[in-house]
Amino acid sequence: MVSIKDIAKKAGVSISTVSYALNGSSKVTDETCARILAIAKELDYTPNAAARTLKKRQTKIIGVFLTDFSGPFYGLLLQGIKEGLDRQGYEVIVCSGEQSHRFLPERMIDGAIVLDAAFSDKELLQHADRGHKIVVLDRELVHPNINQVLLDNKAGATLAAEHALDLGYRKLYVVTGPQASYDANKRLQAVKQVMDRVPDAEYTEIEGNFSKSSGEKAAERILQEYREPSAVLCLNDEMAIGVYNTVMQSEYRIGEHIHIIGFDNIELSAYMTPRLATIDYSKHKWGALAAEQLLKIISGEAVENERIYVTLVPGESIQLNERP
């Protein structure tokens, strides 16, 4: 590998001169600078990131930590993050799995954006204590080095539940999410709150884990118990799609016997016929805001926690209860 030492030798100057020239410092004559750059190009020089990092103590890389690589809305979220960071010369890398957590303490990255329930609060706080900067998208953590950008789950779940009530349903099913999921818990809590306010409303919780197959399972039970048109609130769209699938294969029809509403408005949901009613929010904005907040805490600015607003997307998957 060719290093600045090689360039210095060939140019007959010291390595520091080479370093200054490469970094466009004004400490070197334009002439010398040009000559050095020419030699660098000729020798096909590329800097060594490890050496630079060792001295500068920053990498200009931000790590995004996801539970897995296949989430249906990660694309837009990451796009938002990337756009937010690009402008400041930061690079994004996407990581998954516990092994990759080492990037933070080992200083391979200047900061982290976390959307992964498998990353424990305790570990995050430890990292933050050591001075690492983190933005979390899936929990509440109070620490000067941590900022939160959270979905307004409460508003979303409230919209969904009230939509079902408005349409005349009084017996609802709620297909829940994983125990460990912050979003799932917040959503469930909000649904409970709405239901508690309406005296004649009842709801049945069915355990789910945000996966399509857990939605399918939930649907089996719902179909077995079927007596009258009922509404199913799925705490995310993937489970809603699972419910969809199973109902589709039964004698019952969606939007007539079984009424469904989801959460997240993933791309797929727009393709369901009848269209899946769901809760929408801008994944792109979520990412962009996370990036912005992270850059701010890295640069030492004080920041407020942020919230992403949500809206109801109506769909034919849930329609007026004709015999309420």
Next chain:
Amino acid sequence: MVSIKDIAKKAGVSISTVSYALNGSSKVTDETCARILAIAKELDYTPNAAARTLKKRQTKIIGVFLTDFSGPFYGLLLQGIKEGLDRQGYEVIVCSGEQSHRFLPERMIDGAIVLDAAFSDKELLQHADRGHKIVVLDRELVHPNINQVLLDNKAGATLAAEHALDLGYRKLYVVTGPQASYDANKRLQAVKQVMDRVPDAEYTEIEGNFSKSSGEKAAERILQEYREPSAVLCLNDEMAIGVYNTVMQSEYRIGEHIHIIGFDNIELSAYMTPRLATIDYSKHKWGALAAEQLLKIISGEAVENERIYVTLVPGESIQLNERP
């Protein structure tokens, strides 16, 4: 930050002893080793990746370069890559955009898996010339440091075209992909070859770019020209879905007037009603094989280029031509 120097001081030993102890070398007494580890834990020591990399000249990180973060089959592909690399102690990072290309020459990563037409052949060959190890999934490049793991596009497109012919269609539309896409070109070429072999078959090319919207545009033209049931070969599923959308909103019906077959078998295609006929292949295996090949070339083993096999997934989106 606490470094091995701090540990050495506290333990009253030299830094080299600390290094050996931390790396589990047999050159240190078990007792000393234990003491050092205890102190390391107490001081909350974490190694510095930059320093280690500088010396060892490897990072144990593999970079995957994608055009963007939102491809509909990236999830499974990345899962396959990750599983292939995990076992060998390698970490995966996912990168997108030209800026991130620097990771390779700057030695932030030990190797790259590339599925991004925006990464030019020239640049890849340059990196390979400098000794960097690369597996490409979307082009043919001959270089000792580069290996290919390619889809069998020819077989896939041939299957699709023959399926349409078998069902009695003699006038086909082909919605093409981006000029720069290797896969798109191979697929188109294979379709041409099949059509050329059948004397009474004709086909019309409609330019597409693998995006849903280009499929929608293609469909507009197809609908305008509609005279009799016709088959549309889309060189990927996203465009097929675009065609689907537009046809759905017209007076024509899919699988009756307009018959569609796609390529890739993305998750979404299973949800279309009628089901989209398409060409399937294992994205997971594709990734796993890419990982395996990369590890082999990194370790200096000779490797053969690999190919991923494909199968036809029938669907009601293309049915027997009843008046051939």
Next chain:
DNA sequence: TTGTACGCGTTATCAA
């Protein structure tokens, strides 16, 4: 076990 050279770029200090 330990001293120390090394990997490579950055930057403060000092000399011309």
Next chain:
DNA sequence: TTGATAACGCGTACAA
């Protein structure tokens, strides 16, 4: 003002 010397960051591995 221009450029050279040298310390530094941190872990590794060889020689002693």
